[in-house]
Amino acid sequence: MLYDSVHNLKLYIETVGCQMNLLDSELVVAALRKAGYELTADVADADTILFNTCSVRQHAEDKIYSALGRLKFSKRARPQQVIGVIGCMAQKDQDLIFKRAPHVDLVVGTGQLAQIPELINESRKNRRPQLAVSLDRRDATRQEISDSFQSYDPLRDPEMRPSPFQAFVRIMIGCDKFCTYCVVPMTRGPEQSRPPRDIVHEVRKLVAEGVKEVTLLGQTVNSYKHTQSGRLFRLSDLIAEFHDTPGLERIKFVTNYPRDMTNDLLQAVRDLPKVARYLHVPVQSGCNDVLQRMKRGYTVEHYREMLGRIAEFVPDCAVSSDFIVGFCGETEASFEKSVALVREARFKNSFIFKYSPRHGTKAHDLFLDDVPEETKRRRNNELLDLQNEISAEDNARFIGCRVEVLVEGPSKSALKSPLVAEEPATGATRAQLVGRSRCDRIVVFEGNPRLIGTLADVRIDDCTPTTLIGSIVTREFLPIIE
Ligand code: 5AD
Ligand code: SF4
Numbered sequence: 242m243l244y245d246s247v248h249n250l251k252l253y254i255e256t257v258g259c260q261m262n263l264l265d266s267e268l269v270v271a272a273l274r275k276a277g278y279e280l281t282a283d284v285a286d287a288d289t290i291l292f293n294t295c296s297v298r299q300h301a302e303d304k305i306y307s308a309l310g311r312l313k314f315s316k317r318a319r320p321q322q323v324i325g326v327i328g329c330m331a332q333k334d335q336d337l338i339f340k341r342a343p344h345v346d347l348v349v350g351t352g353q354l355a356q357i358p359e360l361i362n363e364s365r366k367n368r369r370p371q372l373a374v375s376l377d378r379r380d381a382t383r384q385e386i387s388d389s390f391q392s393y394d395p396l397r398d399p400e401m402r403p404s405p406f407q408a409f410v411r412i413m414i415g416c417d418k419f420c421t422y423c424v425v426p427m428t429r430g431p432e433q434s435r436p437p438r439d440i441v442h443e444v445r446k447l448v449a450e451g452v453k454e455v456t457l458l459g460q461t462v463n464s465y466k467h468t469q470s471g472r473l474f475r476l477s478d479l480i481a482e483f484h485d486t487p488g489l490e491r492i493k494f495v496t497n498y499p500r501d502m503t504n505d506l507l508q509a510v511r512d513l514p515k516v517a518r519y520l521h522v523p524v525q526s527g528c529n530d531v532l533q534r535m536k537r538g539y540t541v542e543h544y545r546e547m548l549g550r551i552a553e554f555v556p557d558c559a560v561s562s563d564f565i566v567g568f569c570g571e572t573e574a575s576f577e578k579s580v581a582l583v584r585e586a587r588f589k590n591s592f593i594f595k596y597s598p599r600h601g602t603k604a605h606d607l608f609l610d611d612v613p614e615e616t617k618r619r620r621n622n623e624l625l626d627l628q629n630e631i632s633a634e635d636n637a638r639f640i641g642c643r644v645e646v647l648v649e650g651p652s653k654s655a656l657k658s659p660l661v662a663e664e665p666a667t668g669a670t671r672a673q674l675v676g677r678s679r680c681d682r683i684v685v686f687e688g689n690p691r692l693i694g695t696l697a698d699v700r701i702d703d704c705t706p707t708t709l710i711g712s713i714v715t716r717e718f719l720p721i722i723e
Contacts, residue, residue: 258295390430523563527582567617
């Protein structure tokens with residue numbers, strides 16, 4: 242078979258990790274579609290198998306290595322098959338992946354994704370392992386390292402988006418914070434902000450294609466800084482540049498770094514109506530000793546001061562957080578401080594993780610992973626239970642109120658058993674739909690599928706810790722809350 246002129250080759254891609262990875266996969270798929278590939282959901286049917294990987298915790302890596310293990314003999318049936326590991330684990334483990342899984346054909350880091358179509362062809366032609374990764378952060382000058390991590394944003398594939406109305410837009414790559422537990426500065430390289438003109442162009446193009454909501458992505462998105470034609474653009478300036486694009490309804494940005502939550506950004510959240518009243522600002526721990534060992538660069542007092550400013554500028558703003566439990570040296574007393582902070586801050590939700598030591602990080606080299614797994618698990622559950630209790634109480638405040646929802650599509654439970662019925666009086670179709678409020682709360686309600694992709698008013702009747710449950714508002718007059 243002639244593989245140079247690719248026709249209807251089948252691609253299977255599996256993505257784990259953060260939104261940045263989802264976006265990377267969207268772009269890789271778009272490039273491969275352009276090269277003649279079509280997607281398959283069946284790994285046994287694929288000519289090319291790609292794993293877009295995450296290295297933040299050991300568990301995510303273990304899952305990929307076992308998926309690779311299952312493919313050990315898959316080339317017996319398909320000798321031309323190409324198996325690739327791309328993304329963070331590729332940058333972190335490099336050659337080690339070929340050693341642990343010799344049937345892998347390509348290993349491509351986060352900074353080389355643009356080369357994937359070419360590398361696949363090369364591998365199929367020469368049947369030699371292909372390795373494309375960026376420079377290690379200790380091995381060259383900052384400029385050389387930065388140049389070796391290329392932001393990858395040229396192509397979009399609407400079919401890989403979370404929904405036709407929502408799109409991620411990368412505004413920066415990399416991270417320079419070097420929190421001691423975190424592998425991201427190694428896997429995604431130095432912090433580099435993209436030029437505002439490219440981002441604005443991309444947003445306008447997406448909106449012209451029907452996108453209603455953009456989520457700006459960056460590891461520390463509020464550290465965004467770029468000087469263009471002698472003018473410094475901060476995140477607030479960037480948002481103002483495209484906020485008024487007709488057809489665009491919502492703007493979100495993740496993930497924020499507490500120390501860079503400046504007043505100009507909070508003013509933008511307050512004054513620009515399309516910006517979600519929602520900030521994801523991970524604190525990681527409620528204990529100053531732990532924060533110091535994590536090298537987070539702030540104290541609980543700083544974080545509290547920031548929460549105060551958020552509440553002062555945008556009183557109805559929802560805040561969510563991340564916590565790591567069982568970090569090196571976390572005592573019961575330090576854990577209790579995280580519990581106290583969750584109680585005090587009343588986050589909309591929190592993502593809670595058990596500390597997982599990562600090769601190449603300071604914490605791995607300097608500190609003992611001294612909290613037993615069982616203790617990590619107990620602390621994780623305890624913090625999550627408390628957060629759920631708070632989220633449920635918080636959601637209950639919405640009962641009887643009206644929220645504006647950007648309708649995303651059928652709800653997950655509706656996808657399992659599509660609850661599409663006809664209204665006896667009008668004959669209109671109704672389905673269980675899901676969307677989010679302006680403060681990023683998930684709202685499930687029954688409505689006409691034609692509402693998908695529009696803003697709808699929904700009255701909240703009930704809730705769970707994670708979801709508001711409501712019904713479409715017709716003529717009632719109810720107080721609106723965010
Ligand atoms: N172990 C556990 N959780 C981690 N995170 C980052 N690195 C680690 C690690 N080594 C968590 C942080 C971060 C989120 C994306 O993942 O809470 O905010
Ligand atoms: Fe990792 Fe810290 Fe950078 Fe976030 S800010 S990506 S936790 S190093």
